[in-house]
Amino acid sequence: MTNIISGTKLASKRKEVLKEAIIKANQKYHRSPKLAVILVGNDVGSLSYVKGKEKAALEVGITIETFHYEDNITEEILENKIKELNLDDNVDGILVQLPLPKHIAQDRIIDLILPSKDVDGFHPYNVASLYLKHEGILPCTPKGVIAMLDSENITIEGKRAVVVGRSNIVGMPLAKMLLDRNATVTICHSRTKNLKDITKEADILIACLGKAKFITSDMVKDGATVIDVGVNRDKITNKLCGDVDFDNVSLKTSYITKVPGGVGPMTICCLLENTYIAYLNHFNNK
Ligand code: NAP
Numbered sequence: 001m002t003n004i005i006s007g008t009k010l011a012s013k014r015k016e017v018l019k020e021a022i023i024k025a026n027q028k029y030h031r032s033p034k035l036a037v038i039l040v041g042n043d044v045g046s047l048s049y050v051k052g053k054e055k056a057a058l059e060v061g062i063t064i065e066t067f068h069y070e071d072n073i074t075e076e077i078l079e080n081k082i083k084e085l086n087l088d089d090n091v092d093g094i095l096v097q098l099p100l101p102k103h104i105a106q107d108r109i110i111d112l113i114l115p116s117k118d119v120d121g122f123h124p125y126n127v128a129s130l131y132l133k134h135e136g137i138l139p140c141t142p143k144g145v146i147a148m149l150d151s152e153n154i155t156i157e158g159k160r161a162v163v164v165g166r167s168n169i170v171g172m173p174l175a176k177m178l179l180d181r182n183a184t185v186t187i188c189h190s191r192t193k194n195l196k197d198i199t200k201e202a203d204i205l206i207a208c209l210g211k212a213k214f215i216t217s218d219m220v221k222d223g224a225t226v227i228d229v230g231v232n233r234d235k236i237t238n239k240l241c242g243d244v245d246f247d248n249v250s251l252k253t254s255y256i257t258k259v260p261g262g263v264g265p266m267t268i269c270c271l272l273e274n275t276y277i278a279y280l281n282h283f284n285n286k
Contacts, residue, residue, distance in 0.1 A: 002253045005148045005227075007262040011269035014147075015060050018272055022061040025280065033279035034063040035093040035119065035271075036085045038078065040104070041071040046097050053095070056268045062275055075104050079112060086114040092279040093119035095271070116281060119274040122169065130176055137274050142174035144266030145206065145227050146181070152255055154204070154225055157182040162199050164188045164215070164243070165208035170229055174206060195219070207243035217248040225255040229263045 026032055035057055039050050050066055057064040067081060078100075085091050094117045100106045110118075115125035121139035129136025149156060161183040165171035171187060179185045183204065188195055190209075199205055199219040207215045208229035220226060230243030242259030250256045257263060 002250045003152065003255045004250075005152055005255055005257050005262070007144070007148060007257060007265040010148060010151050011265035014269050015056070015272065018269075018276060019060040022276060025276075026061065029279075029283050031090065032061050032063045033092045033275050034065070034090055035095060035275045036088075036091045037064060037066040038081065038094070038096045039066055039068045040073055040078070040097070040100055041069075043099075046099075050097055053268055053271060056272060057275070060272055062272055071101050073101075073104075075108070078104060078109055082109065082112045086112075086117065091117065092282050093117055093275040095120050117278055119271060119278055120169075121173075121274065127168070127173070130173055133180065137278065138177070138270075139169055139173045140270035140274060141170050141208075141229060141263060141267045142177050143270040143274075144263055145174055145229065146177050147270070148227065148257065148263070148266055149204070149225070154255060156204065159183045159203040160201055161185045161204040161206065162188060162202035163206045163208065164195070164199065165206075165210070165229070167208070170208040171206075174208065178204070178206075209243050211243055212241050213243070213245040215244040215249060217245065217252055220249050220252050222252050223254045224252070226253050226257070227263065228257050228259050231259060231264065 022032060037050055039046060054064050085094050094113050096109055100109060110122050111124060113123055115123045118126055118137055121137040126136040130138060156178060161178045163171050163175045166187050166189045175185045175187045186198055188198055196219045200221050202221060202224055204225045205220060206227045206229065210230055210232065212232035212234055226244055226249055228242035228244040232241055234241045240260050246258060
């Protein structure tokens with residue numbers, strides 16, 4: 001029988017540890033960590049993600065303030081807000097909920113965030129730090145995936161890892177982190193030929209392509225570890241589902257994650273941990 005790696009349980013454990021650390025740090029620094037969130041428009045997904053982050057932040061004692069703008073906001077107003085938050089000594093982390101409306105140059109906005117406050121790890125400085133193995137802020141979802149593997153003592157070194165998806169926020173950084181842990185990594189994408197032949201070789205298979213139940217059991221090696229990053233709606237049931245056909249794939253795996261309750265809670269947990277790290281660095285003048 002397969003083992004299910006529960007992101008909900010792991011995140012809950014880690015948040016307890018974080019909460020205790022924040023209580024102690026609060027006594028030393030006389031204020032809580034603070035996260036500023038910028039939300040533009042009323043996309044249902046974005047609103048619900050921000051709500052989840054607000055709830056989780058409050059649970060661990062992180063102050064969170066959301067700046068919610070209408071869809072038609074100008075780039076200038078957003079830029080000025082980021083500059084103001086960069087200068088605000090009481091703000092440790094800044095998060096821009098993506099995607100932004102099309103008329104706003106997303107990259108330009110992210111680039112404006114002070115790297116030390118970029119708790120999503122999306123700023124070019126933090127991206128470069130990962131690739132150069134310098135100290136920086138790691139992106140939350142890949143960091144959460146590695147934490148899930150580590151929580152079960154799943155060996156990464158020497159393993160064949162296959163990452164299906166090459167986005168800047170998930171696939172690419174995750175592939176780099178697996179490589180840094182000495183896995184032999186293959187990155188697949190929409191133009192990959194004979195995908196199944198490659199995924200079948202994976203000891204660790206990461207699905208981050210955003211296609212409901214795309215990874216079927218014939219694409220998975222017996223005994224593999226499968227991590228499902230995808231968040232999709234099942235076209236038939238309209239329920240939340242991942243990129244992996246869980247019911248069938250889980251019959252062959254050693255370890256697998258579920259959607260919901262898998263990578264999602266760990267992404268939020270790592271965001272809180274990054275905010276705490278940014279807060280400590282702030283006081284230690286890093
Ligand atoms: P994205 O930017 O759309 O990237 C998707 C990647 O998958 C692209 O590299 C694309 O290839 C590749 N791809 C698409 N169709 C493919 C196919 N048929 N075969 C092989 N590769 C294919 O998506 P993302 O932002 O990385 O997100 C991926 C999924 O993870 C989404 O479902 C998203 O909602 C979810 N997500 C979850 C969390 C979480 O916390 N759980 C966090 C972030 C994202 P090309 O590069 O060739 O186009």
